[in-house]
Amino acid sequence: MSRPILEVEDLKMHFPVKDGIFLRTSKFNKAVDGVSLKIQPGETLGLVGESGCGKSTLGRCISRLYNPTSGSIRFDGQEISKLGSKKLKPIRQDIQMIFQDPMESLNARHTVGDILEEPFVVQKIGDSAYRKQRVRALLDIVGLPARSTTRYPFEFSGGQRQRIGIARSIALNPRLIICDEPVSALDVSIQSQILNLLIELQQEFSLSYLFIAHDLAVVKHISDRMAIMYLGKIVESGVSDEIYRHAQHPYTQSLISAIPIPDPHNKSDRQIITGDVPSPIDPPSGCAFHPRCPKAQDICKNQAPLLIDRVNTTSTACHLILEPPSI
Amino acid sequence: MNHALLEVDHLVTEFDTDEGRVRAVDDISFVAREGETLGIVGESGCGKSVTALSIMRLLPQPMGQVVGGQVLFNGNNLAQCSLQEMEKIRGAEISMVFQEPMTALNPVHTIGKQLTEVLLLHKSISVQQAIKESVAMLDRVGIPSPDIRMTEYPHQLSGGMRQRVVIAIALACKPSLLIADEPTTALDVTIQAQILELIKELQTEMGMSVILITHDLGVIAEVCQQVVVMYAGKVAEKGSVFDLFDNPQHPYTRGLLESIPRLDSIPKSKLNTIEGMVPGLLDLPAGCRFANRCPIVDEQCKISPPLIDHVSESHQVSCFRWQKS
Numbered sequence: 001m002s003r004p005i006l007e008v009e010d011l012k013m014h015f016p017v018k019d020g021i022f023l024r025t026s027k028f029n030k031a032v033d034g035v036s037l038k039i040q041p042g043e044t045l046g047l048v049g050e051s052g053c054g055k056s057t058l059g060r061c062i063s064r065l066y067n068p069t070s071g072s073i074r075f076d077g078q079e080i081s082k083l084g085s086k087k088l089k090p091i092r093q094d095i096q097m098i099f100q101d102p103m104e105s106l107n108a109r110h111t112v113g114d115i116l117e118e119p120f121v122v123q124k125i126g127d128s129a130y131r132k133q134r135v136r137a138l139l140d141i142v143g144l145p146a147r148s149t150t151r152y153p154f155e156f157s158g159g160q161r162q163r164i165g166i167a168r169s170i171a172l173n174p175r176l177i178i179c180d181e182p183v184s185a186l187d188v189s190i191q192s193q194i195l196n197l198l199i200e201l202q203q204e205f206s207l208s209y210l211f212i213a214h215d216l217a218v219v220k221h222i223s224d225r226m227a228i229m230y231l232g233k234i235v236e237s238g239v240s241d242e243i244y245r246h247a248q249h250p251y252t253q254s255l256i257s258a259i260p261i262p263d264p265h266n267k268s269d270r271q272i273i274t275g276d277v278p279s280p281i282d283p284p285s286g287c288a289f290h291p292r293c294p295k296a297q298d299i300c301k302n303q304a305p306l307l308i309d310r311v312n313t314t315s316t317a318c319h320l321i322l323e324p325p326s327i
Numbered sequence: 328m329n330h331a332l333l334e335v336d337h338l339v340t341e342f343d344t345d346e347g348r349v350r351a352v353d354d355i356s357f358v359a360r361e362g363e364t365l366g367i368v369g370e371s372g373c374g375k376s377v378t379a380l381s382i383m384r385l386l387p388q389p390m391g392q393v394v395g396g397q398v399l400f401n402g403n404n405l406a407q408c409s410l411q412e413m414e415k416i417r418g419a420e421i422s423m424v425f426q427e428p429m430t431a432l433n434p435v436h437t438i439g440k441q442l443t444e445v446l447l448l449h450k451s452i453s454v455q456q457a458i459k460e461s462v463a464m465l466d467r468v469g470i471p472s473p474d475i476r477m478t479e480y481p482h483q484l485s486g487g488m489r490q491r492v493v494i495a496i497a498l499a500c501k502p503s504l505l506i507a508d509e510p511t512t513a514l515d516v517t518i519q520a521q522i523l524e525l526i527k528e529l530q531t532e533m534g535m536s537v538i539l540i541t542h543d544l545g546v547i548a549e550v551c552q553q554v555v556v557m558y559a560g561k562v563a564e565k566g567s568v569f570d571l572f573d574n575p576q577h578p579y580t581r582g583l584l585e586s587i588p589r590l591d592s593i594p595k596s597k598l599n600t601i602e603g604m605v606p607g608l609l610d611l612p613a614g615c616r617f618a619n620r621c622p623i624v625d626e627q628c629k630i631s632p633p634l635i636d637h638v639s640e641s642h643q644v645s646c647f648r649w650q651k652s
């Protein structure tokens with residue numbers, strides 16, 4: 001196996017929670033609490049979880065929009081979790097982001113031409129003529145007409161705006177793109193256009209993706225492997241198809257079972273988990289899922305399970321799986 | 328077949344905008360039957376929410392107007408009712424649940440105040456009795472320690488709990504029709520499953536009808552018996568949920584069904600798409616509104632709009648070429 005493009009080890013991002021009259025830091029919001037993952041070149045890792053599980057925070061730590069509290073992030077072998085902004089600048093070319101709401105992530109006062117040219121200006125690449133030519137080429141790649149350069153983001157529909165966001169993210173030939181809910185705000189018929197575009201781009205430019213979303217069907221479609229997050233921790237990870245067919249963790253199982261299937265003949269019994277996601281400021285003891293888990297035992301309340309490799313290439317963090325760990 | 332409870336008949340709703348008058352809902356008809364769930368599905372801007380607001384007479388004033396057709400509820404034409412009559416129906420006979428429970432609830436009033444308000448308005452009962460019924464209702468929708476929750480404010484509850492409160496308010500007076508406009512879109516899947524299950528349970532318990540508006544075909548298949556597919560203000564296709572999913576006839580319905588990624592599809596395979604996008608309401612084509620995106624479009628489609636055609640007794644489609652596809 002080749003060297004992973006991204007290796008994250010025991011990453012933690014704890015945000016201080018200020019409280020009281022003197023705004024002392026009394027507690028920490030443990031948004032990401034010890035996450036390890038790997039992404040191979042050309043691979044898509046899907047990251048699934050409900051709101052507040054820390055998936056976006058994890059994405060932002062990897063792209064170094066946040067300074068992680070501890071742990072390591074190695075990009076193509078180089079440790080980047082502690083780098084300062086000067087040393088990060090060349091790395092920023094290689095790691096790009098696509099955001100959920102392109103209306104918010106595109107500057108409304110700039111034309112599309114300016115928006116797409118900016119990455120080249122920031123990184124001091126080429127002269128004006130070269131940049132203009134690249135902008136036209138980028139628009140063509142994402143399927144927008146060349147005349148779009150003089151228009152403003154509000155003149156486009158949601159799907160087209162997301163294409164502009166994608167064009168910007170691939171402008172500098174990155175190697176890794178963090179896609180943070182890129183299709184959640186789009187209608188289904190537009191969503192499939194954008195997913196197809198992302199898959200095409202990956203093949204053409206051999207990109208690696210970290211694809212963050214809450215929709216398991218979308219993630220399963222686009223990802224080679226996926227990881228399921230709950231309250232700042234990965235509870236299960238493995239090959240997407242394997243996870244979908246043989247989910248081991250009770251949380252993954254209930255997540256899959258909660259998805260409404262677009263087939264009126266499907267009358268399978270849902271296993272509906274009760275309750276809400278607890279707060280990451282004061283997470284439950286032991287396994288964070290135990291208050292909602294239908295199978296919880298005493299051990300789950302006292303001891304946090306470790307993410308252990310199982311025989312079928314899947315890793316699961318659960319005390320109740322009898323399958324032996326692989327050696 | 329069950330008795331018709333609500334009949335929407337050739338409804339037309341228009342809005343005055345800065346750019347001119349637009350027709351957000353153009354000549355749509357459907358029937359919601361007693362005890363059944365009717366789904367209205369379509370993409371943003373297709374007019375599904377405007378349809379619900381037209382039924383409830385809650386269109387933004389003075390811009391939105393129902394300019395044609397009727398809404399028959401128990402023989403009454405709601406489109407012609409006086410506002411006083413309408414106020415008696417809203418909340419008592421027909422209730423509505425909105426997408427975003429934080430905006431549907433008043434942030435400066437306690438849950439208890441908002442819940443007792445609807446009971447005191449529609450029923451002649453004492454405050455004590457209203458409080459008692461409210462606590463029972465909160466308990467029924469699955470809110471733990473309901474008597475404490477009565478004194479709390481909406482921001483103290485999670486998204487799923489807030490939506491339960493909204494449902495409790497909507498169902499407090501046991502209406503015969505519930506209109507739920509994207510009730511689970513803002514919620515996580517596990518919470519969505521809980522809320523859909525709750526609506527289903529309460530529906531059986533109270534024997535009410537539900538009109539469920541959503542963009543999610545999975546939700547439709549899960550809970551609806553009848554489905555209306557809307558596109559750019561018009562009904563593209565309607566029928567039973569089995570008609571629509573097993574035997575879709577309109578190229579738009581087919582496109583929608585084929586473009587959703589399914590759990591059992593081949594990873595990274597190319598998804599089917601509907602190319603292009605929905606026409607703006609200000610420059611609608613003269614012919615079929617789906618013509619610019621339709622894979623089986625023909626000259627005729629661009630000239631005049633298609634009429635409703637019967638595929639079977641329960642199944643109707645608005646397309647010239649459905650038999651050829």
